Amino acid sequence: MDILPEFAVQLVSWVSSGAMIFGGIVPYIPQYLDIQRKKSTEGFSTHVCLVLLIANILRILFWFGHPFEWPLLMQSILLVGAMLLLLRVCTLYPADHDLATQPRHFVDFEWSHFWRWSHYRDYLQFLASFTVTMIMLTALLMPITTYIEFLGFCALITEAMLGAPQFYHNFVKKSTAGMSIKMVCCWLSGDIFKTVYFLVKNTPPQFYICGSIQVMIDISILSQVFIYTSSQMLPKMP
Known part of the structure; x- marks a missing residue:
């Protein structure tokens, strides 16, 4: 009789782990398709890609010094790949204000x-330089617990600021x-x-603190949709 409840718990655990692994890339599918359709990144801040790439590279390195839930590690690996794809399409279809007469x-x-920068390879050069530097630094300072914890904090606070570039982009454009x-x-929702998930799985406190910050920033961005849409509609009112 106890087999069914135990299986149900295990099933819920598998589903939640799968959602954590693949759920991270789902939000970027609509944006990727929008850029492909419009042939422009107008309205999207490519700094979102920068934030996620830096955060997840640091998080992967943090795992070697302080192992955490494996679904979170897999999520980071998938997100790095997804951001590289999104960045690729962003360099193919830059916004008008990012077009330069001279290559950068x-x-x-x-x-x-x-x-x-003007070409995708320039972004890859920066990311490769950053990754190699951080791997060498982490290998050197791995025995120092304070460094590892600080690395984890940097990874998660960077990810917590994920929506900040988009919020600022919207604020400057007032749209x-x-x-x-x-x-x-x-x-x-993610x-x-x-x-x-972080609270239930009893992950290091950096995870759920930074997750809470992300929720607040997400709500702020959605409030911009209402504020700027309403302000644009006011002149049309009789």
Whole structure:
């Protein structure tokens, strides 16, 4: 009689783990399709890709010093791959304000051109340089617990700021046009789910604290949709 409840618990655990692994990439599918359809990244901040790539590279390195739930590790690996694909399509169809008369390259080391380079390979060069540097630093400082915990905090606080570039982008434009609202709704539902998951699985406190910050930022971005849409409709009123 106890077999069925035990199987049900195991099934729920498998489903929640699967949702955690693959749920991270789901929000970016609508945005990817929107960019493909419009042939432009107008309205989408490519700094979202930067934040997620840095956060997940750091999180993967954190796992070697402080192993956590394996679904979270798999999620990070998949997210790195997904962000590389999204970044690829962003470089194929840049927004009008990102078009440059002169090519911009990573090896120029111009801060004003950071993450606004002309070719996909420049982004890969930066990411490779960052990853190799962090691998060497982590290998050197692995025995130091304080460093490992700080690395985990940096990874998660960076991810917690995921929506910040999009929020700022919307704020500057005073518009959310071009941004996938489906993407942000997926962010919100996913961040609520994973914050609860972190609490239930008793993960290190960095995880659920940063998850809570992400939920608040998601809600702020969705509030921008209402505020800016309402303000754009006001002149049309009699």
